[in-house]
Amino acid sequence: MFLQTIAxxxxxxxVAEIYSAQRAQSGMVMEAIRCFTARPDLLPAYMxxxxxxRGNFSLSQRDWRIITFIAARDIPSTYCSHVxxxxxxxxLGSRAAVLAVQRDHRNAGLSERDVAMLDYAEKITRDASRITIDDIGRLRDAGFSDTQICDIALCASFRSFVSRFFDAVGAVPEDAFxxxxxxxxxxxxxxxxx
Incomplete structure (x- = not known):
């Protein structure tokens, strides 16, 4: 970590409550949490x-993870890709399946729904200004509600912000990841x- 943070x-x-909850949940306090304590007032707001x-995410936890993974690939974020x-x-069933998604989610054996979701996440991460009503139409055709489309956009956009912040302050993936x-x-x- 490049910045001084709260030990x-x-x-x-x-901050102590958040650290304690994370240690209880994952056995460590991740740098992705600690990095916000260079501005201690931000960690509670971030959490x-x-x-x-995440608590009200209209899609599955798997969807959150795979959207985040695709966004991390394109940001590019080593930290979030590892996690x-x-x-x-x-x-996904294996390392090979994860690698296939990372290389080309369109040809990784995913469902049409997943491909549509990840196409949108990819486009958001690479250049959200290129999103059109046609992109939204493809998602609706794949069965996504507007709430779910909002959540896909939120997840990919959020990852674009935090992953860049992690890199900017020197956070690195923990050995466990x-x-x-x-x-x-x-x-x-x-x-x-x-």
């Missing part, structure tokens, strides 16, 4: 937003080297 043993108030966005790539191994398979680890390193 666990120095955390107080809401409140994340809890609201979400590891999480998707079980959900670095896969033991060298090919997979190399493929997840899409941006900043580890």
């Amino acid at each position: 666990e043993d120095e955390a107080k108030g809401r 409140d937003f994340v809890m609201q966005a 979400y790539g590891r999480q998707l191994i079980d959900e 670095l896969d033991s398979d060298e090919e997979f680890r190399t493929a997840m390193t899409v941006g900043k080297p580890i």
Whole structure:
């Protein structure tokens, strides 16, 4: 981390509560959390937003992860690619399936629904100014409601913000997210080297 942040043993108030909850949930306080404490007032606001966005997400947790993974590839975010790539191994069935999605989600054996969702997420991440009503029509044709389309846009756009912030302040993936398979680890390193 490039910036001075609040250490666990120095955390107080809401920051201490957030750190404690994350340690209980994942066994660590991720740099993705700690980096916000260079401005301690932002961590609670960030966590409140994340809890609201994810807690009321109209799609599945798998959808959140795969949208995030595609966005991370195109940002490019090594941190988020490692974190979400590891999480998707079980959900997609194998490292090979995750790598296939990363290489080309259109030819990775995903459903038409997934491809439409990821096409939209990809376009948002690469250049949201190119989104047209036709893109929204394709999503509606694939069965997505306007609330779900909003959530896809929110997820991809949110990842574009936080992943760039993580890189800008020097957050790096924790060892727990670095896969033991060298090919997979190399493929997840899409941006900043580890």
